[in-house]
Amino acid sequence: GGPGVSSSHEFLSGGHLVRVVLLDTRYARSIVQKGPITTQDNGNGAEGYIPTYSEDARILSQSQWLWLQDELGKPADLTILGSSTQVLREHNGDESWANFPLEQNKLVSLLKQQTRGRPVLIISGDIHFSELSYWPEFHLYDVTSSGLTETWKQDPFPNSFLVDELSVVTDPNFGVLGVDWVRHTVEVTLRDEMGDVKYRKVLSFNDISMPYD
Numbered sequence: 056g057g058p059g060v061s062s063s064h065e066f067l068s069g070g071h072l073v074r075v076v077l078l079d080t081r082y083a084r085s086i087v088q089k090g091p092i093t094t095q096d097n098g099n100g101a102e103g104y105i106p107t108y109s110e111d112a113r114i115l116s117q118s119q120w121l122w123l124q125d126e127l128g129k130p131a132d133l134t135i136l137g138s139s140t141q142v143l144r145e146h147n148g149d150e151s152w153a154n155f156p157l158e159q160n161k162l163v164s165l166l167k168q169q170t171r172g173r174p175v176l177i178i179s180g181d182i183h184f185s186e187l188s189y190w191p192e193f194h195l196y197d198v199t200s201s202g203l204t205e206t207w208k209q210d211p212f213p214n215s216f217l218v219d220e221l222s223v224v225t226d227p228n229f230g231v232l233g234v235d236w237v238r239h240t241v242e243v244t245l246r247d248e249m250g251d252v253k254y255r256k257v258l259s260f261n262d263i264s265m266p267y268d
Contacts, residue, residue, distance in 0.1 A: 057079070057118075057119060057122035057123070057126070058079070058082060058083070058116060058118045058119045058122060059079030059081070059082025059083065059119065060077075060079045060082070061076075061077060061078055061079045061082075061119060061122065061123075062076075062077045063075070063076045063077070063126045063129075064076075064077075065131075068234060068236070069234075069236045070236075071132040071133070071234075071236050072130065072131050072132050072133075073131065073132065073133045073134075073135065073234070074126070074129060074131035074133070074134045074135070075134075075135045075137065076123065076126050076127065076134065076135070076136050076137065077137040078115070078119075078123070078136070078137060078138050078139070079119070080114050080115070080138055080139050080140055081139070082116070082119070083113060083114075083115060083116035083119060084113065084114050084115075085107070085111070085112045085113050085114075085155070087104045087107075087150070087154050088104065088105050088106075088107045088154075089103050089104055089105065090103055090104075090105040103148055104146075104148055104149065104150065104154050105146075105148075105154070106146050106153060106154050106155070106156055107154065107155060108156060108157060110157065112155055112157070112158070113155065113158060114152065114155050114158045115158065120161075120165075123165065124165060124169060127165065127166065127169035127170060128169045131173065132173070132174070132236075133173075133174045133175075133176070133234060133241070133260075134170055134173065134174070134175040134176070135175075135176050135177075135178060135232070136166070136175065136176070136177045136178070137177075137178050137179070138152070138177060138178075138179045139179065139180060139181055140152060140179060140180075140181045141153075141179045141181065141182060141188065141197060141199055142159065142162060142163075142177050142179060142197050143177070143188035143189065143190055143195065143196075143197035143216040144188065144197075144214055144216060145214070145215050145216070147212040147213070147214075149182070149212065150181060151181075163190070163193055163195065166193075166195065166265060167193060167265045167266070167267060168267075170264075170265060170267075171267050172264050172265065172266070172267035173264060174241070174260045174263045174264050175195070175263060175264070175265060176196055176198065176232070176241060176258075176263050177195065177196065177197040177198065178197075178198045178199075178200075178230065178232075179197055179198070179199045180199060180200060180201035180202065181199075181201055182199060182201055182207065182211075182212070183201055183202050183205050183206050183207035183225075184199075184201065184206065184207045184211050184223055184224060184225045184228070185199055185200045185201065185222060185223065185224040185228045185230065185245045185253075185254070186199050186211070186214060186217055186218075186222045186223045186224075187199070187217070187218040187219060187222040187243060187245075187254070187256060188214060188216035188217055188218060189216055189218045190216060193265050193266070194261075194262060194263060194264060194265050194266060195263075195265060196218075196243075196258065196262075196263055197216070198230050198232070198243055198245075199230075200224075200228055200229050200230030200245055201228070202227065202228075203227050203228070203229055203248060204227070206225055206226060206227055207225050208225075211223050211225065218256070219254070219256070221254055222245060222254045222256070224245050224247070224253045224254060226247050226248070226253070227247060227248040228245055228246060228247055228248070228253065229245075229246055229248075230243065230244065230245050230246070231243075231244045231246060238259075239259060239260040239261075240257050240258060240259050240260065241257070241258045241260075241263065242255065242256075242257050242258075243255070243256045243257075243258060
C-alpha cells in the first residue's frame with residue numbers, strides 16, 4: 056500500500072484489468088480552516104470550513120502524490136479512484152476537496168495526465184446521502200454513496216456538479232458499479248439498504264475517458 060492506509064488493488068473481470076486506488080485523505084491533511092457558518096453553507100449543520108489557497112495546505116503529502124502518480128500510470132482497462140470525501144463539489148462549508156482548491160485541481164490534472172484517455176471513475180462518500188456529480192470539461196464523474204448507518208435528515212447541500220436530482224438518495228444507501236466489457240459501459244446504481252435500485256445511469260467508456268492531448 057501507499058503512505059497512510061492508501062492502497063491499490065487489481066481485479067480481473069472478463070479478461071480485463073480493473074484498478075481500484077483508495078486514498079487516505081486524513082493521514083497528511085492540513086488542518087481545515089474554519090469561519091462563521093453562513094447562508095452559503097446552507098445552514099444544515101455545516102462545519103463552517105472555509106477554503107484555503109495556501110500552497111502549503113494539503114490533503115496528500117508529497118510521498119502520497121508520488122505514489123498516486125505511479126499507481127494511476129499503471130496499465131488498466133478501467134481505473135476507479137476512491138476518496139473518503141467528495142472530489143467534485145464546490146465549497147459548501149463542510150468537508151470535501153473543495154476546502155483545498157489547489158489540491159482539488161492538482162488531483163484532476165493528475166488524473167488527466169496519468170490515465171491518458173483511459174476510462175476513470177471517482178467513488179466517494181461521507182455526506183450521508185448519495186449523488187452523482189460530473190465535471191463536463193474533464194469528462195469526470197464522482198459517484199457518492201453514503202451511508203448505511205447514518206443519513207442526512209435535512210435538505211442536501213446544493214452542488215453545481217450534480218448530474219440529476221434523482222440521484223440524491225437521503226435514505227440509507229450504497230452504490231454498485233456494473234461493467235459491460237462488450238458494450239463498453241459502466242452501469243451506476245444507487246440502492247437502498249434492501250438492495251432495491253433508487254437511481255440508475257449507464258455511462259459509456261467515452262463518457263468517463265478524460266480528454267488527453
